[in-house]
Amino acid sequence: MSDLLKQFVLDAHDILERMGGALLALEKRPDDDAMIDELFRAAHTLKGNSGLFDIPTFTCVVHAAEDLLDKVRDRELSIDNDMTDELLDAMDFIQRMVEAMERTGSIPERFSDEAEARIAQLRARLPEPTEAFVSHVTAENPDQVKPPEDCGWLATIPENERFRLFAEGGSLWGVLYRPEAECFFKGEDPCLVLRNVPDRAGFVIRTLEAYGDPESIDVYRCNLEIHVLSRAGFEVLREHFRYMAEQVAVYPIDGFMLSIPTGSDGCDPGLQEEFLTQARSALGDGNRAAFANSVDAMLDIVNPQSKAASALRWLQALVPSAVSDAVLEAMLLSFETGTIPDFAKAPAAASAGSEQASTDRALASLTSVTSTEHTDAAVIQVSALHGTLGFQILSTQRQLLDMPVAEAQRDGRLASISNTLRALLLQYDARDALMMLEEALKHCRGEASFLPLASCLDELLAGGGFDPQPQLKTSAVPETKTLVSQHAQIPAEGPPNDGDTAAAATGEHSERGSRTLKVPQEKIDRLMDLIGEMVVAKNALPYLAAKAESVYGSRDLAREIKAQFAVINRIAEDMQDGIMQVRMLPMGHIFQRFPRLVRDVSRQLGKKVRLVLEGESAEADKHIVESLGDPLIHILRNSLDHGLEPPDMRRAAGKPEEGRILVRASQEGDRVRIEIEDDGRGIDPVLVKRKAFEKGLVDESRLDTLSDTEAIQFIFAPGFSTAETVSNLSGRGVGMDVVNSSLQKIGGQIRLTSEKGKGTRILLTLPLSVSVSNVLMVMMAGQRYGVPMDTVVETVRVPREDIHVIKDRRVAVLRGRVVPLFGADQLLQLPEEPVANGEGEFAVLVLRIDGAVIGLIVDGFAQTTDVILKPLEGPLASLTGFLGSALLGDGSVLLVLDLKELMYAA
Amino acid sequence: MPLKFKKNRVQLVGEVVVDDAENLFVWLASHPAAEIDASEASHLHAAVLQAIAASRRSISKLPVDPFLAACLNQLTMQNVDQRM
Numbered sequence: 006m007s008d009l010l011k012q013f014v015l016d017a018h019d020i021l022e023r024m025g026g027a028l029l030a031l032e033k034r035p036d037d038d039a040m041i042d043e044l045f046r047a048a049h050t051l052k053g054n055s056g057l058f059d060i061p062t063f064t065c066v067v068h069a070a071e072d073l074l075d076k077v078r079d080r081e082l083s084i085d086n087d088m089t090d091e092l093l094d095a096m097d098f099i100q101r102m103v104e105a106m107e108r109t110g111s112i113p114e115r116f117s118d119e120a121e122a123r124i125a126q127l128r129a130r131l132p133e134p135t136e137a138f139v140s141h142v143t144a145e146n147p148d149q150v151k152p153p154e155d156c157g158w159l160a161t162i163p164e165n166e167r168f169r170l171f172a173e174g175g176s177l178w179g180v181l182y183r184p185e186a187e188c189f190f191k192g193e194d195p196c197l198v199l200r201n202v203p204d205r206a207g208f209v210i211r212t213l214e215a216y217g218d219p220e221s222i223d224v225y226r227c228n229l230e231i232h233v234l235s236r237a238g239f240e241v242l243r244e245h246f247r248y249m250a251e252q253v254a255v256y257p258i259d260g261f262m263l264s265i266p267t268g269s270d271g272c273d274p275g276l277q278e279e280f281l282t283q284a285r286s287a288l289g290d291g292n293r294a295a296f297a298n299s300v301d302a303m304l305d306i307v308n309p310q311s312k313a314a315s316a317l318r319w320l321q322a323l324v325p326s327a328v329s330d331a332v333l334e335a336m337l338l339s340f341e342t343g344t345i346p347d348f349a350k351a352p353a354a355a356s357a358g359s360e361q362a363s364t365d366r367a368l369a370s371l372t373s374v375t376s377t378e379h380t381d382a383a384v385i386q387v388s389a390l391h392g393t394l395g396f397q398i399l400s401t402q403r404q405l406l407d408m409p410v411a412e413a414q415r416d417g418r419l420a421s422i423s424n425t426l427r428a429l430l431l432q433y434d435a436r437d438a439l440m441m442l443e444e445a446l447k448h449c450r451g452e453a454s455f456l457p458l459a460s461c462l463d464e465l466l467a468g469g470g471f472d473p474q475p476q477l478k479t480s481a482v483p484e485t486k487t488l489v490s491q492h493a494q495i496p497a498e499g500p501p502n503d504g505d506t507a508a509a510a511t512g513e514h515s516e517r518g519s520r521t522l523k524v525p526q527e528k529i530d531r532l533m534d535l536i537g538e539m540v541v542a543k544n545a546l547p548y549l550a551a552k553a554e555s556v557y558g559s560r561d562l563a564r565e566i567k568a569q570f571a572v573i574n575r576i577a578e579d580m581q582d583g584i585m586q587v588r589m590l591p592m593g594h595i596f597q598r599f600p601r602l603v604r605d606v607s608r609q610l611g612k613k614v615r616l617v618l619e620g621e622s623a624e625a626d627k628h629i630v631e632s633l634g635d636p637l638i639h640i641l642r643n644s645l646d647h648g649l650e651p652p653d654m655r656r657a658a659g660k661p662e663e664g665r666i667l668v669r670a671s672q673e674g675d676r677v678r679i680e681i682e683d684d685g686r687g688i689d690p691v692l693v694k695r696k697a698f699e700k701g702l703v704d705e706s707r708l709d710t711l712s713d714t715e716a717i718q719f720i721f722a723p724g725f726s727t728a729e730t731v732s733n734l735s736g737r738g739v740g741m742d743v744v745n746s747s748l749q750k751i752g753g754q755i756r757l758t759s760e761k762g763k764g765t766r767i768l769l770t771l772p773l774s775v776s777v778s779n780v781l782m783v784m785m786a787g788q789r790y791g792v793p794m795d796t797v798v799e800t801v802r803v804p805r806e807d808i809h810v811i812k813d814r815r816v817a818v819l820r821g822r823v824v825p826l827f828g829a830d831q832l833l834q835l836p837e838e839p840v841a842n843g844e845g846e847f848a849v850l851v852l853r854i855d856g857a858v859i860g861l862i863v864d865g866f867a868q869t870t871d872v873i874l875k876p877l878e879g880p881l882a883s884l885t886g887f888l889g890s891a892l893l894g895d896g897s898v899l900l901v902l903d904l905k906e907l908m909y910a911a
Numbered sequence: 912m913p914l915k916f917k918k919n920r921v922q923l924v925g926e927v928v929v930d931d932a933e934n935l936f937v938w939l940a941s942h943p944a945a946e947i948d949a950s951e952a953s954h955l956h957a958a959v960l961q962a963i964a965a966s967r968r969s970i971s972k973l974p975v976d977p978f979l980a981a982c983l984n985q986l987t988m989q990n991v992d993q994r995m
Contacts, residue, residue, distance in 0.1 A: 161985065184957070189929055189956075189957070189958050194929065194956050194957050194958075195957040196954070196955060196956060196957035196960055196982060197954065197956070197957075199982075200954070200978055208981070209985060210960070210982050210985050210986060211985060211986065211989050212961070212964050212965075212986065212989060212990060215990075216964065216965040216967065216990060219940050219965075219966075222936070222965045224932045224933060224936045224958055224961050224962040224965055225929075225932065225933070225958055227957065227958070227961070228961060229957060229960075229961065
């Protein structure tokens with residue numbers, strides 16, 4: 006599997022989880038806009054990511070879901086329970102596809118049928134498709150890219166190319182594709198999109214903002230604008246750009262719009278004058294032949310490289326076609342002024358003669374409304390400014406203002422900038438803007454600051470949607486209309502919400518600030534293994550120190566080794582801590598699966614349940630957190646199924662109809678606590694006792710002495726939880742032994758308390774990490790054994806006379822309670838009895854096992870140490886009573902006892 | 912490796928992906944006189960195009976692929992001109 010695919014699978018899991026959470030949150034608060042946005046964005050990202058791979062099945066399903074969410078976001082649809090169900094199901098399906106991809110690297114064929122069914126189902130929820138389509142195109146989405154006002158960009162396509170296109174005839178479509186700045190992060194490649202535009206006939210690609218200071222350039226911020234000319238139909242193009250519909254405007258291009266004169270300036274004014282008079286009068290008379298003649302004659306005279314010649318060639322080509330006089334007039338005007346012809350008035354008259362399919366046009370006219378709106382003649386003169394030199398000059402001057410300047414040079418720079426701007430605005434006859442500029446300059450001189458001018462320029466530039474520094478618009482904007490409106494492609498209809506832009510900008514900024522690394526788990530695991538070995542290896546140093554002293558008799562060397570050991574020890578511990586931190590996951594990681602589970606099960610069972618999650622941020626090792634998932638789900642299911650009563654029963658019992666399940670995680674020292682509490686019917690200890698007796702788990706004599714709390718623990722006993730006993734009992738039990746054993750595998754403990762009629766509370770405690778365990782070494786019959794520290798309560802010395810024997814069992818009174826004592830020899834079938842020390846005292850290790858306190862009599866205690874526990878393997882695996890073995894620093898092997906198993910065996 | 916950095920020349924080979932854009936841009940910034948040889952490039956990610964445009968270089972050898980050549984031509988024309 007490629008790295009890219011791996012990353013995709015990882016991300017997909019994340020996104021699906023987020024979407025699940027958002028959907029459930031939405032069900033409770035259907036009006037939460039932020040949540041809807043989040044959901045939509047997640048779907049959008051997922052779809053974008055999937056576009057990198059050839060998995061159309063996947064992309065289409067996500068796309069259908071995204072469309073639906075889009076409607077929800079636009080408030081055309083409201084989200085209800087059924088829709089949530091369907092979306093959740095669709096997400097499950099997507100999840101299955103992701104899992105299949107994870108296994109096989111592609112999506113198996115068998116998914117396609119279901120995918121189609123799902124897409125159909127999701128689509129069925131959409132409002133009337135054509136209506137949706139139209140509304141999508143014309144939606145009041147302020148980010149929607151609008152078609153450009155003029156087709157000046159066509160001039161960039163070589164003239165002969167355009168002649169060829171014009172001669173071929175047929176319908177042409179223009180596409181303005183302005184990729185959003187973050188598109189690279191969504192896996193989009195505008196260049197590839199452009200390359201694959203169906204029936205591409207020509208294109209222009211250019212950068213939007215001029216690149217300035219190399220330090221501030223971010224090449225991952227898309228700064229491109231792409232114009233494409235295509236012969237494919239409107240629908241085909243929309244389909245091609247379907248993933249970035251809001252960044253694309255598709256509009257029709259009439260053949261005559263290609264006729265933009267290009268070439269060098271310069272033409273004899275006298276000749277020009279004469280030709281224009283002739284041509285205009287011929288046109289006025291409706292004499293096309295005469296018109297064509299004068300064009301031909303003129304073309305013979307002028308320099309073929311010049312713009313004038315180009316204009317004439319176009320006129321030559323245009324005359325025989327069925328274009329209106331308005332087009333020809335515009336062309337003549339262009340010939341006269343050397344600017345781009347303004348066909349703004351022409352299309353309406355000319356479209357009758359156009360061969361374009363009327364349906365296509367009908368749809369497209371919706372998008373092209375804006376392009377025909379600006380018919381102001383003044384536009385012609387300034388339109389050259391758009392996207393070209395003039396605009397760039399404006400932007401550059403604005404950038405100059407931001408550059409640091411020495412006090413002495415300030416006036417000079419201001420003067421030079423203001424001169425440039427004045428000349429530019431005069432050139433384009435933008436008088437209002439000029440006035441505004443003078444006003445700003447006055448303020449600049451008064452305040453000895455560039456700020457007024459900077460904000461004035463920002464306002465001017467903002468009109469083009471190229472606002473370098475988002476800021477609040479002032480009422481001055483309408484005054485600058487002459488200039489602004491020429492750039493106003495994007496905000497012409499709806500000025501962008503500057504607050505949003507600013508928010509987006511800062512959001513993006515902070516995103517770039519906090520970079521997150523995604524590292525495959527194996528790498529971390531390897532680090533963890535290595536540091537584990539390091540911990541063991543460093544433990545060899547004290548032995549070496551002892552050897553230096555005892556064997557080689559060098560006390561100084563021993564001391565130095567010990568000093569070094571202290572340093573290495575500290576570093577190793579810090580390192581271990583650091584790596585463990587990396588592996589830490591918040592409990593929220595598994596908690597987020599619960600709302601969905603509770604919702605589904607409670608709907609199935611017809612119960613009303615409120616799930617309260619607390620302490621999602623408590624952290625534990627990834628392995629622990631992940632292995633907790635299934636046991637917790639099991640416990641929750643039990644609570645839902647057997648613990649909580651149906652609403653009518655709850656009412657009868659005087660409880661609120663809605664049951665409550667609380668899951669709370671917290672950290673306590675080096676353990677994590679998880680409580681699962683419900684206010685259901687609880688467990689009846691009498692029933693449990695009877696069942697335990699029937700199952701032969703307990704004898705009659707103990708039955709009477711069992712407290713209720715102890716009795717309830719029987720539901721964890723293996724074999725107790727067969728289906729019929731358990732579901733007849735009022736609750737817990739289905740697989741509780743499995744829950745228990747899987748928790749114990751990761752060093753966890755489980756405690757259960759329940760009050761009949763009031764509810765049940767289950768408390769899990771788990772170590773923060775599993776890989777390194779802390780053990781206490783004890784001596785037994787001349788050999789060392791390890792005991793996990795988390796079971797040790799204390800170590801005491803008990804005089805021989807304080808040990809009493811009751812009915813063949815040894816007990817001692819410790820801190821006011823009777824503690825049963827077990828001899829190590831007895832548990833491990835060792836040949837020698839524990840030995841007492843000189844004063845006749847026995848070493849007793851007090852342990853807590855399954856909530857009961859017991860004492861273990863050993864020969865003596867040694868130090869505690871960190872070990873990496875390896876389970877016993879091979880023929881030894883069948884040995885019970887041992888958690889595993891560990892290698893000690895001196896090379897010897899330590900057996901770590903599983904006291905619980907030993908206890909039950911005894 | 913789609914980017915082959917020589918002493919004073921960078922060769923763009925095959926498909927140059929988005930991750931290469933930054934490397935290319937940084938390298939170009941530190942080698943102001945280096946040549947860019949894109950003749951063997953089959954596709955350049957848009958970010959790579961931007962990196963070249965932002966460095967305001969002209970291309971010493973245009974790609975054989977006509978589409979890419981056109982893209983590079985347009986972008987370098989626009990951006991080299993701007994400095995004038």
